[in-house]
Amino acid sequence: MAGRHQEPRPDGWEELVATALLGTGRRALPGTGGAPVLSRAAGAAAAARTDPAAALLALAALGTVHRRAGLRPAPRGALPGAAPDDPRPPLPGAAATRLGMLLTERGGPAGRAGPAGSGTPAGLPELLPQWLYAARARGFRVPAPLVPALLDAARSRSELRPDAVALAGPLGRWLAERNPDWRFVLRMVPGAGRAAGAAGTAGPPQGPGGQRPQGHASSPPAPGSGTADGDGDGTADGDGIWEEGLFAERVTHLTRLRRSDPAAGLRLLRSTWAAERAEDRLLFLDALQDGLSPDDEPFLEAALNDRSRNVRLTAAELLSALTGSALARRMAERARAAVRLRRGPGGEVFAVEPPAACDEAMRRDGIAEHSPTGRGDRAWWLGEIVAAAPLALWTAETGRTPEQLLPLPVSDGWGDDLREAWARAAVRQNDAGWARALLGPPPPPDERPGGRRAGAPARLLAVLxxxxxxxxxxxxxxxxxxxxxxxxxxxxxxxxxxxxxxxxxxxxxxxxxxxxxxxxxxxxxxxxxxxxxxxxxxxxxxxxxxxxxxxxxxxxxxxxxxxxxxxxxxxxxxxxxxxxxxxxxxxx
Amino acid sequence: MRGCGVPRVARVPAGGGCRGGGHRGAGRPARRAAGGPGRGGRRADRAAAGAAELRLRLADGVRRGLAGEEGTGRSAWDGVAARMVDAQAPGLASRVRELAAVPASGPDWPGRLLEEYALLDLLAAAYGRVDRLPAPLAATVRSRVGFTVEAVEVLRTVPAVRDRWLVLGAHDTADERLATRRLWLRGTATGRIALLLSHGRAGRAADLSLPVGLVVEADLAYHPGARPLRAVLGPGAGPPAPPVPGGGVPPGVTVGGAMAEYGAALAGDPWLDSWPVVLADVVPVPGPEGWRLADADGDADCGDGEGGGWIPVHAPGSAAGPGLWRLAAVSGGRPVTVFGECGHRGFAPVTVWDADGIPTGLRT
Structure with a gap:
């Protein structure tokens, strides 16, 4: 039993052990104090002139049983606080059994090309994400005995984490506070569809199917969805977390607050913004994607002057998603100067004249001075400008629909750059009308898919x-x-x-x-x-x-x-x- | 883990009776039949000789000093164990083998080694005069030395206890030859706990299957011993059925009560490492220095009887981690009922019941 030898035992046990270690051939048998039964036995052994080794073993047996029989519990220390109640209904019995099966059959027959008999379903692990999603959507809680296995699965498969953590609910958080293996749970925002904290992993993990919505404005959570797992965290202790918490806790707190009260979240971030480290500022800024609104613009506009380049770029990207922002207006100004609709001899044509240089104002708005891609600098600047300009610019100024604009010829071979930039803008601004027009009908059989079409079809599709x-x-x-x-x-x-x-x-x-x-x-x-x-x-x-x-x-x-x-x-x-x-x- | 109050070697074919000659079915009293001076006498003599030799070896070790055992490895003890096997005392042999592992078992090993030396010497000494011991204690000693009694023999000679038995817990283990299932039952009327052992070939489940939480009406016959625990399921057991409403959670004791039960069991069988106990209203407390089970009631600052105490959790085997976290999850910081084995190393949980009385196995 832990600690049993921490204090000298009153029965002379240590003396017995010391003698046994050295050997009774070299050290005399100690007199045994303590309990009368022990000292009587020691005395009897001495009187009978028993072999010291045999006597020592007899005394040790007596001492051992004596101690074991007399063990008492240690006075207890503080008990852990109880996990908050989870008001959600429990899983139906059959579903709970199924989850147990999905969680334990992790190494199941995953090889689809393998020789496994056709009577077995494909790898059960592949079905776990869907099970978790379906169970979460129905508002169940996972039976407590299965929560540890669920967290273990989510630990090794990060794509499971949002649903697994939501299903595990307050009990999952309670356990994670006690098991470092499950720390990732504490970095998750309850009810969220994405991880909020760990540097470099912000954003939804994309499975092979990339089935989660992309882009900033997609699927804002319904009000109150954050409390689906009964973990509606008030802000009573929020200021404490913000002032003293670990970085991951602070991100979680900020993200949670943004979901319930975006203005309060912004206020909180502003209160300490100047004192934050650059890498922290970047991820805090990222958290503003939730609940982004024109109210955030002044703050983001100021962040365009940030010391950190990455912070500036992120601020610019957020501002370009706010199509009414001053940055979007400045980009529209530049786009207007670079791309004009002209009437030529053969009809209307887009005349493109990209900027000749990247001036100070462009750099402040997040445009890199030199192209990081293979294309030339001017093509890069053009793309950045058009991608960040509000798409409404083109339809409003010409009175045409995207379907009417896209077939128009473009001067000097800038057509691919222009369409590519529009596609990026359609994804960033979540503009289904432009995405639909850019996709067009599915290409006919003789056209090689993806050939001269703008943007990745999959990304545009996600906007529809x-x-x-x-x-x-x-x-x-x-x-x-x-x-x-x-x-x-x-x-x-x-x-x-x-x-x-x-x-x-x-x-x-x-x-x-x-x-x-x-x-x-x-x-x-x-x-x-x-x-x-x-x-x-x-x-x-x-x-x-x-x-x-x-x-x-x-x-x-x-x-x-x-x-x-x-x-x-x-x-x-x-x-x-x-x-x-x-x-x-x-x-x- | 050793102990569990289980006879240490259950797989050895029943005693030397067949060889030792001629008294099978001769109508001798059962008490004398199991390894008494007549039946199985030759085997008993051999085992007694082995036990005497073992005592000499143990005394020799203590005379030369246990310090020399560190780093000698197991080879020295392997020879002794082999001779105990030859002497048909497999219970002594496996204890001897375990001695060899103690010096590598971490801090405080000299104390633990001396304990094991002493208890083994006590067992060998007891076997040396087993015929003069009270019958129940003699049965315990024979069983620990390695004499087994066949189930039919137990059923034939021991009056059965009929009760409605609640299945408290299960634990499957396996080595390369044998799969073993332990099932603990508790009589709802008698309150007695019984341990059923069943065996299967390695790689296959043991045949006896009673789901935890169900109740089976049956006759059980306890193996004779100073603290009877292991039992045999008699014929005519009913089908396992759900417990009566409210009867699914066994009544339990405090942490202090559990340790007292272990202490009382030791009075009968000093070689017990643990004793099966139900703890009521305890809270599992995970901690960096190990897990504990704490009384939910009582003051935190006095552990002497009336106040709340706690006991370290002793989780043997590699499945310890998942089982303990399941225990923590079922509790969630609230009091639960836990069945397990309480001993000098701590409490080894087997089953936990949640607030709704649903059991969860912690060793599966």
Missing amino acids: PPPERAAWAAAFVDVHGLGEAFQMLGACAVPWTAGLGAAVVGALERAAGAGAYPWSHSGVLGMAERALAPEAADGVESLAAAGTGGPAWAETFGRLACTLRFRAAMLAELGPLPPDGPLARTAR
Whole structure:
């Protein structure tokens, strides 16, 4: 028992041990004090002239049992505070069992191309994220005995953390305060969709599907969503955390405050801004993405004069997302000077004349003096200006729609730069109208996808409403197959719509019929396991039965169907999604 | 962990009776049958000779000084253990093997080594005069030396205890040859705790399966001993059923009460390392210097009987971490009921019941 030898024992035990260590051949048997039973035994041994070694063993046995039988508890010290109550309903029993299975089968059959029988679903670990998301959306709490395993899983897989931490709720935080392995929990904002703290990891972890909304303005949390897990943190002790807390705690506190009261968050940040270190200022500034509004502009405008270049750049990027800001107006001014709509002999044309130099004012607004890309400096400046200028500029000044503007010719070969910059602006300003126009209809079969189109289609797709996204991706897959579709599919909401699912299954069937190898489509297959609607299982199963593409494809389709059924059972156990659940996220 | 009040070697085929000759079914009293002077006499003689030799070796070690044991490794003790196996005293053999590991067990090893020396010497000495010991103690000594009694023998000779037994906990272990399942039961009427052992081949689950938290109506026959604990499930057990409402959580004692129960058990069997106990209203306290289980009630500043005390958590095995964190999670800082083994090293938890009476196993 801990500490049992810290004080000398009154029964002369230490003397016995010292004698035993040295040997009774070299040291006399000590007299034993203490309990009468011990001293009587010692006396008897001495009187009987017993062999000292045997006598020592007998005394030691007596002392050992005597001590063990007499052990008393140590007076207790302070008890830990109790974890706050979690008012959420517990998981249904079957769902709790399923979670236990998902958490313990971590090393399950993950290899999709492996020889595993088609009767087993694909790697259970791949289904864990979806389970966590579905359970969280339904507002359940995880049974206490499973919380440690859940936190362990989230520790090794950071993409699980937002949902896992939300499900673990106040008990998860309570445990994390006591186990350094789970410290990451303390850096998370309750109810948030992203990690708020750790340097370099701010922002949602992107899985292979990149299924989280991108851009600043997407999916602001519903008011009160931060309290979904019962951890509505008041600001009573907030000032203390802000003044004395660790950096991660401060970021968490600031982010939380921004979600509930953006103005108060800004006030708090201003109160200590001048004294913060540069790298801290950068991440605090990043926290202002939540609840960004014109009220933040004066502060951000001042931050354009910050000592730190990275702070200046971040401030400029935030300001350019505020299309009514002075910075956006200055950028519009520059854009107007650089890009003009002219009437030429062959009709209207965009005449482009990028700035000849990067002046002091441009640098202050976050434009780098020299191009970090392969393109020349002037092309770089043009891109930075147009990407940061409000898109409304072009439609308002010309009275045209994006669809009318985009086909117009552009002078001197600046067309690709201009469209690329508009695409960046559409993503940054979350402008669905421009994104739709830039994407256009899915390219026809003879056009190589992504050829001369602006921007990455997947990023533009993410700006569109989910049904439109799915329809565009389905049309693309119908025409072009799956070869280039991975990122676009990843930008679509899960589960896929029936139309998109049918397009993907159809493309897989064509690939099988054309003699492609299943493992050359493993990326899309893996995504389909997680994203195909469970209703697609019958269709996939009939493909397996039909034997299209041979045994390898039959096994692939069989396993996919099995996974879909597993998912269907898994979701059915959780029950229907409440109409206005505690979390309403659009893209996943 | 050793101890658990479990006979240390349960896998050895039942005593030398078959070899020793001729008394099987001769209607001798059971008390004398198990290794008495007649039946199994040859094996008993061998074991007695082995025990005597072991005492000489132990005394020799103490005479020359235990300091010499540090760094000698296990080879010296391996030879002694092999001779105890030859002497058909496997219980002595495994204790001897454990001696070899003590010098590498960290600070305070001399004290622990002396304890083990002394208790082993006590066991060998007791076996030397086992025929003159009271029958229950003699049974305990024989069992610890390595004589086993077959289940049918126990059922035939010991009156069964019929009760509705609540399954308190389970613990599966396995080595390269054998999978062992320990199941602890508590009689809802008698309040007695019983330990059922079952074995399976390595890699396969042991056959006996009783879910923790259920109640089974059954006859149990306790192996004879000074502190009977290990028992045999009699025929005619009912199917495991949910407990009556409110009857799923066993009544328990304070930390001080649990240590007193261990102390009382030691009075019967001084070789016990621990004793199964239910703690009621305790709070697990994680701490950098180790975990503790603390009485939720009582003052923090007096641990002598009436006030609140705490006991270090002793978590054997590599699964200790996850089990302890499950315990902490179920408690969340609130009082819980915990079943486990209370001993001189601390308290080794097996099962925890949450506020709703739902049990969670901590060793699985």
